[in-house]
Amino acid sequence: MYRYFLSWRYFLARRTNLIGMVGIFVAVAALILILSIMTGFLEESRKTVRGSLSDILIEPVFRHELTQEELPPDPFDLLAAVRAQPGVVGAAAELQWGGIITQSGKNQEQYERILSSSTHKELLAVQLVGVDVRGFERLTQPLLRTALLPWGPLLPPSEIQDEFSSTDFLAALTRSAPEDEDAFFSSSAPVKIPLLPFLPPADYEPLGRPKAGAIIGQQLFRNLGLRRGDVIQIATAVPDPDNGEWKVNNRKFVVAGTSRSGENETDLSRIYLERTELIDFLRDTRRFTQVLVRVEDFKRDGNRIRDELRESLAAAGVIQGGPYARQEVRTWEEFRGNLLGAIENERVLMAIMLSLVLVVAGFTIFAILSMMVTEKRRDIGILCALGGTPKGILDVFLMIALWDALIGGFFGAVLGTWGAIRIDSIERWLSKTFGVQIFNRDVYLFDHIPSIVQPMAVGVIVFGAFVCALLFAAIPAWRAARLDPLEALRYE
Amino acid sequence: MSSPTLPPPRAPVSSQDATLVARGVKRSFPMGERRLDILHGIDLELRRGELVALVGASGAGKSTLLHILGLLDRPSEGSMEIDGRDPWQMTVSKRALLRNKEIGFVFQFYHLLPELTALENALLPGMISDSPLAYRRNKSRYLERTRAMLARFGMSERLEHKPPQLSGGERQRVAMARALFHDPEILLADEPTGNLDRATGEKVLELLFEEQKRRNLSMILVTHDERIAQRCQRIVTIEDGRVADSNG
Numbered sequence: 001m002y003r004y005f006l007s008w009r010y011f012l013a014r015r016t017n018l019i020g021m022v023g024i025f026v027a028v029a030a031l032i033l034i035l036s037i038m039t040g041f042l043e044e045s046r047k048t049v050r051g052s053l054s055d056i057l058i059e060p061v062f063r064h065e066l067t068q069e070e071l072p073p074d075p076f077d078l079l080a081a082v083r084a085q086p087g088v089v090g091a092a093a094e095l096q097w098g099g100i101i102t103q104s105g106k107n108q109e110q111y112e113r114i115l116s117s118s119t120h121k122e123l124l125a126v127q128l129v130g131v132d133v134r135g136f137e138r139l140t141q142p143l144l145r146t147a148l149l150p151w152g153p154l155l156p157p158s159e160i161q162d163e164f165s166s167t168d169f170l171a172a173l174t175r176s177a178p179e180d181e182d183a184f185f186s187s188s189a190p191v192k193i194p195l196l197p198f199l200p201p202a203d204y205e206p207l208g209r210p211k212a213g214a215i216i217g218q219q220l221f222r223n224l225g226l227r228r229g230d231v232i233q234i235a236t237a238v239p240d241p242d243n244g245e246w247k248v249n250n251r252k253f254v255v256a257g258t259s260r261s262g263e264n265e266t267d268l269s270r271i272y273l274e275r276t277e278l279i280d281f282l283r284d285t286r287r288f289t290q291v292l293v294r295v296e297d298f299k300r301d302g303n304r305i306r307d308e309l310r311e312s313l314a315a316a317g318v319i320q321g322g323p324y325a326r327q328e329v330r331t332w333e334e335f336r337g338n339l340l341g342a343i344e345n346e347r348v349l350m351a352i353m354l355s356l357v358l359v360v361a362g363f364t365i366f367a368i369l370s371m372m373v374t375e376k377r378r379d380i381g382i383l384c385a386l387g388g389t390p391k392g393i394l395d396v397f398l399m400i401a402l403w404d405a406l407i408g409g410f411f412g413a414v415l416g417t418w419g420a421i422r423i424d425s426i427e428r429w430l431s432k433t434f435g436v437q438i439f440n441r442d443v444y445l446f447d448h449i450p451s452i453v454q455p456m457a458v459g460v461i462v463f464g465a466f467v468c469a470l471l472f473a474a475i476p477a478w479r480a481a482r483l484d485p486l487e488a489l490r491y492e
Numbered sequence: 493m494s495s496p497t498l499p500p501p502r503a504p505v506s507s508q509d510a511t512l513v514a515r516g517v518k519r520s521f522p523m524g525e526r527r528l529d530i531l532h533g534i535d536l537e538l539r540r541g542e543l544v545a546l547v548g549a550s551g552a553g554k555s556t557l558l559h560i561l562g563l564l565d566r567p568s569e570g571s572m573e574i575d576g577r578d579p580w581q582m583t584v585s586k587r588a589l590l591r592n593k594e595i596g597f598v599f600q601f602y603h604l605l606p607e608l609t610a611l612e613n614a615l616l617p618g619m620i621s622d623s624p625l626a627y628r629r630n631k632s633r634y635l636e637r638t639r640a641m642l643a644r645f646g647m648s649e650r651l652e653h654k655p656p657q658l659s660g661g662e663r664q665r666v667a668m669a670r671a672l673f674h675d676p677e678i679l680l681a682d683e684p685t686g687n688l689d690r691a692t693g694e695k696v697l698e699l700l701f702e703e704q705k706r707r708n709l710s711m712i713l714v715t716h717d718e719r720i721a722q723r724c725q726r727i728v729t730i731e732d733g734r735v736a737d738s739n740g
Contacts, residue, residue, distance in 0.1 A: 001618075001619040001626075006607075010607065013607045378603065381603075382603045383616075384564065385562070385564055386617050386620055387589060387591045387592020387593070387617060388620055389584055390584065392588075392620070489564075489599070489603065
């Protein structure tokens with residue numbers, strides 16, 4: 001009984017014990033907070049990157065360098081082969097091309113000036129993404145099935161495979177702007193009918209031929225100060241099919257709305273167009289650049305389906321295969337492997353660095369207990385005279401460290417978990433209160449601080465705090481247990 | 493979980509009525525390459541209910557002998573028996589339990605724990621002997637007994653005071669209550685009045701003698717005071733680590 005009683009009394013009586021306890025508290029809270037944020041970053045990265053990339057990406061090499069063998073310019077055969085693969089639930093062709101967004105009314109000379117300077121403020125490189133959306137079909141099919149055909153509801157619905165079925169494009173069109181943001185952020189313009197995203201706004205009154213609709217990444221939209229219905233001009237370069245020379249091409253589009261993937265990089269650079277419109281803009285030099293594939297269970301089957309696609313598509317002659325197969329068919333994780341690996345590394349490094357805080361707290365406990373053993377030498381002698389055993393004395397001092405770990409660890413876990421859950425609002429409050437932007441949402445991939453508290457990780461951290469405290473307390477406690485009771489009794 | 497128990501006592505081999513027997517006890521300490529001999533073969537028997545004064549000049553070895561008899565120190569040579577059992581043949585925990593239950597210590601400098609109140613200090617032997625569960629079970633009985641004992645020592649108003657708030661005489665009374673907590677067979681008192689003024693010392697001594705008589709304690713009292721020694725049943729004089737005289 002005296003082990004618990006005395007250790008608790010000694011713990012309360014010596015204020016210096018608070019230092020050890022606070023050390024453990026800070027270390028545990030910081031570890032949980034940082035690891036939760038890093039885990040959140042990792043998971044959020046996975047989610048957002050997955051959203052814009054789809055599960056598997058097929059980027060055919062259109063011309064073999066050695067054999068000069070060319071693949072068909074249209075994606076139909078490739079799509080048919082991909083959709084035939086078991087486990088694939090959606091596949092759609094995409095055409096991606098680079099461009100420059102400019103203000104209207106520029107002449108050739110002005111473009112030359114803009115293009116010749118990499119730092120020109122009007123040089124705004126964008127990624128043009130041509131997508132297939134079968135929104136009209138999606139909207140009318142249920143009507144036709146139920147209203148026009150009496151046996152319609154009995155038929156299995158025909159599969160509509162487009163950008164919506166292969167990526168999170170629909171979510172990007174309907175995702176709302178971040179909450180409680182300032183006026184800048186709230187100036188997004190979600191499309192009116194998400195299934196028909198490229199429809200120009202109702203109040204659009206074109207001067208001359210109507211322009212095709214374009215969907216602008218929300219950050220880009222905000223940065224350019226655009227409104228729905230504005231006309232933007234995009235310049236791009238396309239090779240001349242006759243002589244291969246690259247020529248600049250311009251086209252104007254009407255802003256139909258915004259998309260928000262939640263990934264800054266994407267939302268700052270993407271402009272979505274209808275694929276047929278982009279093919280026309282590129283003078284039919286390209287009809288697709290990639291096929292986006294969604295599988296039923298990526299975690300379980302992703303890698304297997306990728307491997308099977310490499311073989312089956314090469315055999316069908318719709319990709320080059322052979323040495324190109326690895327770069328032609330990739331999972332989204334392979335695409336962003338470096339980024340995900342870097343975040344994971346950062347998480348591990350941060351955990352190692354923060355563990356040092358725990359070690360420092362351990363050293364504090366060691367120093368405090370060493371002082372206490374010296375100070376309490378006579379008490380140790382008295383306890384021996386009253387029947388205390390060396391093991392009992394050892395336990396008394398070990399338990400002081402245990403109280404440090406128990407209280408510091410508990411409150412550290414509570415604060416760390418609370419902080420991790422509320423980190424976004426805490427950051428906003430701190431930024432507002434002190435007038436300093438702590439988390440720059442333009443720099444990072446996300447518009448909020450992601451955080452995921454893993455109960456297992458919290459448990460491991462608190463357990464680590466206990467082990468650390470007990471390890472560092474073991475030496476002074478062992479010294480106390482080995483004290484000669486007579487020497488201890490004589491100690492003044 | 494109940495309290496651990498000691499092995500049953502055997503019949504004493506030396507003397508039928510002896511509680512504590514020391515035979516040829518020697519104690520020496522290494523001093524560099526030499527050895528410093530403190531005790532040169534002490535033979536001593538403490539009979540049940542006997543009050544023995546241990547006298548001698550400073551440095552004669554009285555305290556060393558008392559510590560050996562109280563199992564705080566191990567003799568370099570010789571043997572010991574307490575209630576017919578050799579404590580140095582026991583495990584560390586059994587010996588500690590024997591010290592806890594059967595031997596009470598009263599020190600010259602009280603040796604109370606400053607963080608604990610008078611009552612808690614007196615309860616400490618119970619906390620040491622019992623597991624948390626057993627202590628919880630026994631707590632009310634312990635409290636009742638300890639409060640009664642402290643009240644008998646005139647300490648009922650000072651139960652919640654900590655040692656620094658108590659006078660020397662009060663501290664020694666708490667130390668006595670602590671030593672008598674488990675109603676031990678043997679009480680070892682090392683100059684219990686040595687740090688007190690004469691009047692307070694007298695009062696403390698009266699209480700001590702009264703308890704010894706009431707409980708029929710076997711008690712060894714180390715003292716320099718001839719008057720105190722004369723009140724004991726037997727006086728054992730130690731000179732240069734040997735028993736010079738033993739009379740009563």
